[in-house]
Amino acid sequence: MKSLIDSGTAATVENPVAGIDQTKGDFTYDVAYEFDAGTGLSARTVDYISSVKKEADWIRAFRHQALQVFQSKPMPTHWATRDLENIDFDRIRYYLASGQKPKRTWDEVPEDIKRTFERLGIPEQERKFLAGVEAQFDSEAAYSNIKEIVAKQGVIFVNSTEGLREHPELFRRWFGKVIPTGDNKFSALNSAVFSGGSFIYVPPGVKVAQPLQAYFRINAENFGQFERTLIIADEGSEVTYMEGCTAPKFSTATLHSAVVELVALKGAKIQYITVQNWANNVFNLVTKRGLAHEEAEIKWIDCNIGSRLTMKYPGVVLKGRKARGEVISIALANDGQHQDTGAKMIHAADETTSNVVSKSISVGQGRATYRGQVHIPKRLRGCKNNTECDALLINTNSRTDTYPAITVRGERNSVQHEASVSKVSEDMIFYMQQRGLTEGQAMSLAVNGFINDLARQFPMEYSVELKRLIDLEMEGSVG
Amino acid sequence: MSSLVIHDLHVSIGDKPIVKGLSLTVNSGEVHAIMGPNGTGKSTLAKVIAGHPDYTVTGGDVLLDGRSVLEQEADERARAGLFLAFQYPSEIPGVSIANFLRAAVQARLPEGEEIDASAYYKRLYAKMDLLKIDRKFTSRSVNEGFSGGEKKRCEILQMAMLEPKMAVMDETDSGLDIDALRIVSEGVNALRGPGLGVLMITHYQRLLSYIVPDFVHVMYDGRIVKSGDKSLALELETRGYDWVKQELAALPA
Numbered sequence: 001m002k003s004l005i006d007s008g009t010a011a012t013v014e015n016p017v018a019g020i021d022q023t024k025g026d027f028t029y030d031v032a033y034e035f036d037a038g039t040g041l042s043a044r045t046v047d048y049i050s051s052v053k054k055e056a057d058w059i060r061a062f063r064h065q066a067l068q069v070f071q072s073k074p075m076p077t078h079w080a081t082r083d084l085e086n087i088d089f090d091r092i093r094y095y096l097a098s099g100q101k102p103k104r105t106w107d108e109v110p111e112d113i114k115r116t117f118e119r120l121g122i123p124e125q126e127r128k129f130l131a132g133v134e135a136q137f138d139s140e141a142a143y144s145n146i147k148e149i150v151a152k153q154g155v156i157f158v159n160s161t162e163g164l165r166e167h168p169e170l171f172r173r174w175f176g177k178v179i180p181t182g183d184n185k186f187s188a189l190n191s192a193v194f195s196g197g198s199f200i201y202v203p204p205g206v207k208v209a210q211p212l213q214a215y216f217r218i219n220a221e222n223f224g225q226f227e228r229t230l231i232i233a234d235e236g237s238e239v240t241y242m243e244g245c246t247a248p249k250f251s252t253a254t255l256h257s258a259v260v261e262l263v264a265l266k267g268a269k270i271q272y273i274t275v276q277n278w279a280n281n282v283f284n285l286v287t288k289r290g291l292a293h294e295e296a297e298i299k300w301i302d303c304n305i306g307s308r309l310t311m312k313y314p315g316v317v318l319k320g321r322k323a324r325g326e327v328i329s330i331a332l333a334n335d336g337q338h339q340d341t342g343a344k345m346i347h348a349a350d351e352t353t354s355n356v357v358s359k360s361i362s363v364g365q366g367r368a369t370y371r372g373q374v375h376i377p378k379r380l381r382g383c384k385n386n387t388e389c390d391a392l393l394i395n396t397n398s399r400t401d402t403y404p405a406i407t408v409r410g411e412r413n414s415v416q417h418e419a420s421v422s423k424v425s426e427d428m429i430f431y432m433q434q435r436g437l438t439e440g441q442a443m444s445l446a447v448n449g450f451i452n453d454l455a456r457q458f459p460m461e462y463s464v465e466l467k468r469l470i471d472l473e474m475e476g477s478v479g
Numbered sequence: 480m481s482s483l484v485i486h487d488l489h490v491s492i493g494d495k496p497i498v499k500g501l502s503l504t505v506n507s508g509e510v511h512a513i514m515g516p517n518g519t520g521k522s523t524l525a526k527v528i529a530g531h532p533d534y535t536v537t538g539g540d541v542l543l544d545g546r547s548v549l550e551q552e553a554d555e556r557a558r559a560g561l562f563l564a565f566q567y568p569s570e571i572p573g574v575s576i577a578n579f580l581r582a583a584v585q586a587r588l589p590e591g592e593e594i595d596a597s598a599y600y601k602r603l604y605a606k607m608d609l610l611k612i613d614r615k616f617t618s619r620s621v622n623e624g625f626s627g628g629e630k631k632r633c634e635i636l637q638m639a640m641l642e643p644k645m646a647v648m649d650e651t652d653s654g655l656d657i658d659a660l661r662i663v664s665e666g667v668n669a670l671r672g673p674g675l676g677v678l679m680i681t682h683y684q685r686l687l688s689y690i691v692p693d694f695v696h697v698m699y700d701g702r703i704v705k706s707g708d709k710s711l712a713l714e715l716e717t718r719g720y721d722w723v724k725q726e727l728a729a730l731p732a
Contacts, residue, residue: 118518425569428571431569432579
């Protein structure tokens with residue numbers, strides 16, 4: 001419906017902020033890549049990446065070992081969709097970069113890359129409400145900057161390559177500890193070829209008032225983006241991180257497979273917000289997990305729009321007493337899309353609490369699946385979980401499935417699970433039309449109402465963007 | 480000056496005829512009441528005027544200001560100035576009354592024109608004051624968990640904000656206790672004026688003691704069988720609908 005492939009001249013970059021919509025990301029500019037690992041995956045690909053990044057021996061060995069795990073692990077086809085079999089790992093390009101060191105000012109960012117982010121409105125947002133920004137273009141960050149006032153507090157916000165190079169001890173201590181290489185086939189793939197992503201450290205007691213933001217942009221066709229993010233919030237600190245993602249609409253499939261690890265030490269709070277709007281040929285297979293120590297709190301706010309297939313189940317391992325974990329997720333599956341999302345809450349200490357609220361919307365032949373895992377072992381006491389999943393079906397051929405897996409042993413813990421499926425009724429639409437709204441506007445309003453209580457938890461700028469994305473998705477859903 | 484003209488209207492649900500040749504004209508400034516026993520096609524008439532997709536018009540016409548509305552979608556008719564106060568208003572979870580009305584007002588603006596938010600709220604609060612509605616009311620989700628009286632007040636508030644030329648009120652008194660009925664009626668009376676035509680559909684006479692109509696019509700078996708002024712309603716109250724039925728039966732076929 002909205003295929004706006006832009007050959008790209010500076011003149012087309014107009015009002016990037018107003019252009020927040022579904023087609024916003026659907027453009028591409030020609031970029032000269034200095035580094036290219038070629039097509040296909042082998043030990044040589046891994047060596048190329050490691051050499052280009054001038055990595056230490058331990059990380060090179062880590063990558064090679066991960067590659068072996070990836071190659072030996074089967075696809076998770078016994079429970080997952082068979083669409084995974086359509087990923088052709090030999091056709092993907094695993095590393096593409098224009099440079100090795102991100103720029104600290106937008107003026108230094110090469111013109112051909114800068115105009116992409118300007119069109120996406122990133123520099124504007126940075127000025128308005130962010131404490132720091134990292135902008136990743138294919139494999140590497142093109143820009144990374146943190147406001148001086150935040151840096152002075154000792155906060156580290158760099159990309160993973162810099163994190164490895166400049167803060168090796170801190171990095172190595174937690175890297176791969178929350179999500180081991182062999183967690184699943186795609187975490188192994190990421191461990192072998194990862195590049196980019198953020199490394200964040202917040203010192204004890206520091207509360208970062210404004211969010212840190214990363215923007216992940218895929219520009220090249222047949223490309224695989226494998227960013228690796230590690231966030232460590234030291235004792236009593238607080239940080240909010242937001243990520244946005246887009247890619248142009250290519251005729252071939254693109255792979256995005258990230259690994260995100262969060263560590264919240266005693267009493268720390270991490271809030272991780274995702275608003276992804278991938279083009280609908282992207283396989284988005286992401287592993288996200290946090291480790292919450294005593295009285296720490298980890299909250300994932302996850303909003304999935306777009307992509308061909310998303311498989312993502314953010315989790316929290318509640319390791320310390322009174323730790324809290326939360327997953328708030330919104331997924332919208334349109335025609336040809338499958339949003340397979342959910343949450344994992346692993347209780348591993350007394351008096352830990354977790355909360356999962358998931359809302360999905362299936363439009364046309366879109367399919368939304370919720371998979372939830374809650375684990376509370378017998379030896380624990382005073383643990384609580386609350387899970388709510390609500391699905392909204394827009395058309396009669398829309399589909400939703402819920403697979404909750406709740407294991408609670410012992411009698412000293414409490415669990416609550418609620419699920420609902422609703423349909424936008426014809427009477428409701430007629431009622432709204434009678435007030436002058438078109439059928440499409442009525443649908444949009446009904447969907448925005450459905451997710452309203454969750455959308456309110458987003459920062460203002462993101463909830464506005466979310467509303468507009470939904471309006472655009474719903475436009476074509478009627479008739 | 481506006482007019483709603485219903486001309487020899489025939490309506491079916493599936494193959495079943497419900498409205499069988501109904502004619503009626505409502506001009507701005509007038510309040511018409513349609514009364515009649517249950518199952519006689521009153522609510523069908525209301526929904527057909529508003530453009531509900533479940534009904535098929537098999538003959539006749541409905542004209543707003545001389546223009547047929549039958550080819551128009553429900554939302555086009557609404558924007559042209561037709562309002563239906565629903566007997567059973569729908570709930571819209573998660574959408575506040577203020578936001579819903581804002582979207583409805585926005586839908587009436589020319590393409591590309593943005594609503595002036597502060598002017599909108601000023602007008603909304605003025606209407607709420609006029610209808611004696613508490614400020615907190617509009618932050619609630621539309622009709623969700625509302626009592627019968629609250630639902631009807633919400634309809635009247637929407638009518639006040641959207642300023643229709645013609646309002647069809649379907650069984651506005653149903654499900655209301657006497658206090659709620661008084662409040663809702665005061666609201667309608669506050670909106671009465673030279674710019675608004677009202678077609679009230681009701682089963683009971685009691686509503687008409689609060690909203691006094693200029694014309695009363697009796698509907699029976701898909702047609703209007705008797706018309707008069709407000710005294711007709713009182714006569715129906717004392718003599719019942721059987722009186723009309725007997726009168727009809729006595730007529731030569």
